[in-house]
Amino acid sequence: MADVAVKDKPKVQEREPLFGAKEKKLLVDPLNDNNPITVQVLGICSALAVTSLVAPSIVMSVAVIFVTGFSSLFTSLLRNYIPKSVRLIAQLIIIASLVTVVELALKYLNYPIYRQLSVYIGLIITNCIVMGRLEAFAMANKPWRAFVDGIGNGLGYGAILILIAIVREIFGKGTLLGFGLIGPSNEQASYLINTAAESGFGSLFAWYSNNNLMVLPAAAMFVIGILIWLQRSYNQKLIDIS
Amino acid sequence: MEFINIFIKAAFVENLVLAYFLGMCSYLAVSKTVKTAFGLGLAVIFVLGVTMPINWLINTFLLSESGVFGIDLTFLRFILFIAVIASMVQLVEMIVEKFSPSLYNALGIFLPLITVNCAILGGSLFMVSREYNFSDSLAFGLGGGFGWFLAIIAIAAIREKIKYSNVPAPLRGLGMAFILTGLMGLAFLSLTGIDPAALTAAK
Numbered sequence: 001m002a003d004v005a006v007k008d009k010p011k012v013q014e015r016e017p018l019f020g021a022k023e024k025k026l027l028v029d030p031l032n033d034n035n036p037i038t039v040q041v042l043g044i045c046s047a048l049a050v051t052s053l054v055a056p057s058i059v060m061s062v063a064v065i066f067v068t069g070f071s072s073l074f075t076s077l078l079r080n081y082i083p084k085s086v087r088l089i090a091q092l093i094i095i096a097s098l099v100t101v102v103e104l105a106l107k108y109l110n111y112p113i114y115r116q117l118s119v120y121i122g123l124i125i126t127n128c129i130v131m132g133r134l135e136a137f138a139m140a141n142k143p144w145r146a147f148v149d150g151i152g153n154g155l156g157y158g159a160i161l162i163l164i165a166i167v168r169e170i171f172g173k174g175t176l177l178g179f180g181l182i183g184p185s186n187e188q189a190s191y192l193i194n195t196a197a198e199s200g201f202g203s204l205f206a207w208y209s210n211n212n213l214m215v216l217p218a219a220a221m222f223v224i225g226i227l228i229w230l231q232r233s234y235n236q237k238l239i240d241i242s
Numbered sequence: 243m244e245f246i247n248i249f250i251k252a253a254f255v256e257n258l259v260l261a262y263f264l265g266m267c268s269y270l271a272v273s274k275t276v277k278t279a280f281g282l283g284l285a286v287i288f289v290l291g292v293t294m295p296i297n298w299l300i301n302t303f304l305l306s307e308s309g310v311f312g313i314d315l316t317f318l319r320f321i322l323f324i325a326v327i328a329s330m331v332q333l334v335e336m337i338v339e340k341f342s343p344s345l346y347n348a349l350g351i352f353l354p355l356i357t358v359n360c361a362i363l364g365g366s367l368f369m370v371s372r373e374y375n376f377s378d379s380l381a382f383g384l385g386g387g388f389g390w391f392l393a394i395i396a397i398a399a400i401r402e403k404i405k406y407s408n409v410p411a412p413l414r415g416l417g418m419a420f421i422l423t424g425l426m427g428l429a430f431l432s433l434t435g436i437d438p439a440a441l442t443a444a445k
Contacts, residue, residue: 041416044266088357089328096320104317119367122320126358128267216431217261221424225417232412 026149030156033235036129037160038228043129048164048220049120054177056116057165061158063102063121065151068130071095072138072150079139091134092125099124129153164223172214245381248374252385255436258361259393260427265361269394270419272349279398281345282356283391285334287384289356290365293330294383297323297366298376323366324357331357361390397422 036042043064050056074094075082082090103121106114114121124130133153138146170176213219258264265286272282300322305315335353339346346353356362365386369379400422409418 038416041270042267044263044270048263048266088354089325092324092328092357093321096324100317100320103320119364119371122367123264123360123364125320125324126360126363128355128358131358216428217263218424218427218431220263221420221427225413225420225424228417228420229410229413232417236412 023145023148026145027152027155030152031159035156035160035231036132036153037157037224038231040129040132042132043127043157044224048224049217050117051161051165051220052168052172052215052217054162054165054169056113057161058158059106059110059113060117060120061154061161063106064124064127064129064157065154066102067095067098067124067127068133068150068154068157069147070150071098071130072133072146073143074098075134075138076141076143076146082139087139091131095130095134096125129157160224160227163227164220167223168214168219171211172219174210245377248378248381249385249388252382253389253392254430255433257389257393257430258364258386259390260423260430261434262364264364265359265390268355268359269390269397270416270423273394273398273401273419276395276398276402278345278348279394281338281342282349282353283387283394285338285349285353285356286359286361286390287387289327289330289334289362290383290387290390291380292383293323293327293362294365294369294379295376296326296330298369298374298379300326301370319370323363327362327366328357361386393426396426 030036034040037044050060071091071094075091078090078094099122102124103114106117106121133150137149141149166176252258256262259266259269268282273279301319303309304311305319305322307314309315331354334356335346338349338353365383369382374382397419401419404418404422413421
């Protein structure tokens with residue numbers, strides 16, 4: 001990637017490539033080694049309540065990626081003009097304006113999902129990932145790199161969110177994005193609760209009856225606890241030694 | 243009576259942490275010892291109890307169509323709410339620094355981070371979407387803060403004890419805290435369906 005960028009622009013060889021190894025690391029690191037949710041413990045607040053279904057989780061992830069990316073970009077552009085004493089307020093105003101844009105856009109584009117997410121869209125403002133990246137990275141780095149870092153952290157957050165949602169939707173409702181996947185199909189289920197269906201998509205494991213625990217908010221906690229367990233047994237350096 | 247009903251409902255039945263996952267970041271990060279958890283819990287009660295009525299006033303008299311300006315300014319809601327919260331947190335920070343320097347040091351970065359504690363902003367947004375009136379919002383703020391306080395004290399006490407247990411290494415610390423929170427959430431779930439209004443009406 002780096003070589004291509006240099007070849008394309010021989011005149012600006014002394015400049016760093018647009019998307020080099022450092023940028024790649026910024027984008028990939030948050031997906032595992034430095035995941036905002038499972039390692040840094042940031043941004044759990046506004047997230048877990050929306051993960052009982054996949055569709056709202058995807059919308060939420062896109063919204064967060066947008067906000068982390070652009071708030072990092074704008075903060076980084078303004079970083080030399082923001083006085084240190086009011087930087088928190090300045091950052092909050094940048095984030096709040098972006099979230100307002102997201103909220104109005106979602107209200108216009110997809111009202112049912114907007115209703116479903118209710119206050120959680122507004123709560124992206126207080127999502128610690130956004131604030132944390134601004135403080136830790138965007139205030140001290142160049143705009144492009146800050147933007148990539150913001151997108152990377154948004155992706156890391158979104159990946160976990162969608163993973164939890166997939167587990168919860170399949171086991172809690174027997175569906176994925178609303179399509180029947182396991183358990184008796186919907187029409188059958190409404191007449192014959194817990195009765196084996198004959199065939200067809202949506203009755204793959206017809207004996208399966210939905211686990212209502214997975215729909216409860218508490219299940220998100222169990223799923224994420226188990227995710228952390230799996231990640232840390234695979235990635236031993238993350239184990240908490242204290 | 244309505245005041246007590248909303249207080250109890252916000253504190254137990256619809257606990258901000260255990261039913262809505264609000265304020266999770268500081269809840270997980272500051273719950274290692276009971277002492278700091280206690281201090282942070284008190285700060286959250288105060289900030290929630292103060293910001294909710296102020297935000298109610300702002301929402302009703304400045305932002306709504308029937309307010310001072312006569313136009314619908316609700317798109318400014320997020321920015322104004324977060325500004326009120328940030329200034330209140332600044333106030334609490336100054337008070338704590340003056341009266342209890344040791345607690346101030348123990349809370350460290352998490353005191354300014356109350357600003358981005360989702361429970362605070364979430365409370366204000368719930369207040370708007372549920373159309374509470376002034377005393378309701380005060381009750382919801384105090385009750386919600388009290389519920390948050392209870393939850394963080396409980397998890398801190400459990401985590402102090404569980405340090406001596408033989409938890410599988412990858413699950414130690416954070417992973418266990420999540421699972422414990424889930425179990426506590428299930429326990430609090432048994433309170434759902436209790437309607438405080440019906441109980442007081444029966445008397």
